[in-house]
Amino acid sequence: MINIRDLKFSYPGGFALDIPEISLSEGKIYLLTGPNGSGKTTLLEILALLLPAAYREFLYRGGPLPDSERDLLAIRRKMTLMEQNPYLFRTTVGENLAYGLSIRRIGKQEIGERVDFILKLLGLQDFRGRKVGELSGGEKQKVALARALLLRPEVLLLDEPTANVDRASVEFIEEKIKEYHRERKGIVIWATHNREQAYRVGDEMLCLLEGKLVPGTIDNLYFGEVRQDGGETYFFFKPELKASVPARKPGPARLIIQPEEIIVSLSPLASSARNSFSGRVVRIEELGRGVSISVDIGVPMQAFITRASYTELGLKLGGRVYLTFKATAVSVV
Amino acid sequence: MDYIINGITGAFQLIIHANPELLRIVGVSLRVSGTALFFAAIVGVAIGFRVGTGTFRGKKAIVILLNTLMALPTVVVGLVGYSFLSRRGLLGDWGLLYTPYAMMIGQFVLATPIIASLTLAAVQAMDRRVSLTARTLGASEPQRNWKILAEARFAVMAAVITGFGRIFAEIGVSSMLGGNIQGYTRNITTAIAYETGKGEFALGIALGIILLVIALGINALFQIRQ
CATH class of the missing domain: 3.40.50.300 (P-loop containing nucleotide triphosphate hydrolases)
Structure with missing residues (x-):
């Protein structure tokens, strides 16, 4: 319209x-x-x-x-x-x-x-x-x-x-x-x-x-730096924490990940996704259509999953989970 | 002291018995000042609104000019008016000098800058959201302007009342352009000066009381409305 x-x-x-x-x-x-x-x-x-x-x-x-x-x-x-x-x-x-x-x-x-x-x-x-x-x-x-x-x-x-x-x-x-x-x-x-x-x-x-x-929300907005490492492009949240991102000019940047694009699992996933992090659940919030999970992977990261997935995974505060997302699921601006 | 007490007693008698001369004088004042105020309100509010809401070159100069004109001595307006309206003046052919119209023109000149200046201040102090709200609810430009004025109505009314106070109690313009002709251009203030000069305090005091009562009534009405 x-x-x-x-x-x-x-x-x-x-x-x-x-x-x-x-x-x-x-x-x-x-x-x-x-x-x-x-x-x-x-x-x-x-x-x-x-x-x-x-x-x-x-x-x-x-x-x-x-x-x-x-x-x-x-x-x-x-x-x-x-x-x-x-x-x-x-x-x-x-x-x-x-x-x-x-x-x-x-x-x-x-x-x-x-x-x-x-x-x-x-x-x-x-x-x-x-x-x-x-x-x-x-x-x-x-x-x-x-x-x-x-x-x-x-x-x-x-x-x-x-x-x-x-x-x-x-x-x-x-x-x-x-x-x-x-x-x-x-x-x-x-x-x-x-x-x-x-x-x-x-x-x-x-x-x-x-x-x-x-794209996305401001939930997962990070300020960091894009660098090349071994022929791949990475976004460094901090010196020891990095995520694979699409090729881009190095330098200071912001990374945005939509919470809906993040897969939550109890064990590492065998998939083509380039990014997988483990961390502990620090917050669980029921929000309208689903559940928002906040996980500390070195930086706080939010994932948004359905109520069915939440029940099925039996997530608890402090429990260890894995967050997985593709390099193409992120936006670097 | 007796002459004052006698004057006050006489004044109340004149008022109670509705003395025809007293009524004529009050009538001239109300007609002249009312007419001058009517036109000054239209022009003054329009100028104040336009300058207050607009952004254009020379705005500051206009604001300074209006503020300066607010303090214009009435005798200066009378003098300038006289120089224009006297037989030798630029507008001498119009034959307006020593008529109620000359007084109206002079009072219009006195009241307009006051009303414009106070309206301008009122409009400038108005919440920016009034205009935005009116527009977002679908107001056209004239409807929006009208809404801003409606929201500033009490301040605008106060501006008009201040203008009225200025001209209703002035004497410079009335005496210089009106000439204090009995039954024609003699108004409250010129009559008070004239009667006092003659030692006739009763009529002067009566007129003074009426002047105060009118000013008080208008202000009280405004306060109640507010």
Whole structure:
């Protein structure tokens, strides 16, 4: 539904976003992860057509973005961005919710019905006449979410929607967004720092690092050096720990391994995979669709396996395991 | 002291009996200052908003100019206005000198920079997220601008009220451009000065009380609305 090629954006201060290609398909929830300052908010604002970026091609539903401001507004009205620290207009909850609809010239009766519906959906029935100044942080976040969902956007962009809210509200907000997405389809792009959340709600992961999209997640991101050794190329996590990687120019580099690409076993595997490490399990976390295993192989490394594999392997904290992955399963950037 | 006590007693009698001269003077003040404020609010808010939200060359110079004009002495405006509107002046043919219109023009010149400057400060202090939120909810450019103004409404209202305070209580422009003609351009401040000069304290005090009550009423109304 959204295809962009050669996306470039830079702030006067120097930070730059440089994405050769990004394609987002209808019906999916994309989890946008990355460290602070990696460009998540900037990318969301560009996707929401709020920041003007340079690009070779920006297709929305197969068509290029229009030149005229009026036509562009029509597309912008199919998208909504909920900011990390959303601003609620200094009026009542009801008027905040109605704003997006009233500027679309929707009739008062329909606005009233839709506002009532969304308030009920988010358990905010008694909030309609409340002034926003009287709301708690969690309530404000819910109202901002209600305001975004009410517009039924094709593209819903969420910038850390559960940051700064209590645990109960996090689960509630996640559930409502998933519920909305199941019913509405469209695209949800959800920026988060929370890896548990990423596994719980996301269909696909987009990871940003210093303004560039990198494959995988930030779970297994290592800073080290690429060197040639005996005709092979290795990434050195530290002097005594290395992994075989595809041929690349020597020098400082970052290695990323997707947790899903790592095979966990109780004994060494006889396979063509070039990398096999042994270590002890230091953490086990159940995350939505599977289980995340953290193993100390000299550096912490996360693997993501299914619940069935986890049960079958009978993994325990402190137990010895082997992590195996192909040289081609890693990305060196 | 007797003359003051007598003046106060007389003032209340004039107010209670709705003295026609008193009402005429108050009427001139309200009509002249109200009209001047209406136009100054439109122009001042527009200038303040445009300068406050825009980025362009010379913005700093405009801000400095507006801030300087805020402190413009009323007699200077009266003097400049007089030089333009007097028979020998550039706009002498219009025959506006010593009319309520001349007073309106002078008061408009006095109030506009204040309203513009305070609106500008209000808009600049506005949370950056207002604009972003309005846009992400689908607002067009004019709708977004309107929303920013709506969010800054109390500060903008305060700017307009400050402008009103400035012109409702000024005397320089009113006396120099209005001429204090009874029943025509005599307003509260020129009447107070004139009556006091004659030793007629009752009318002066009555007008002073009304001036304070109007200023108090407007500010109280604003506080309640806020």
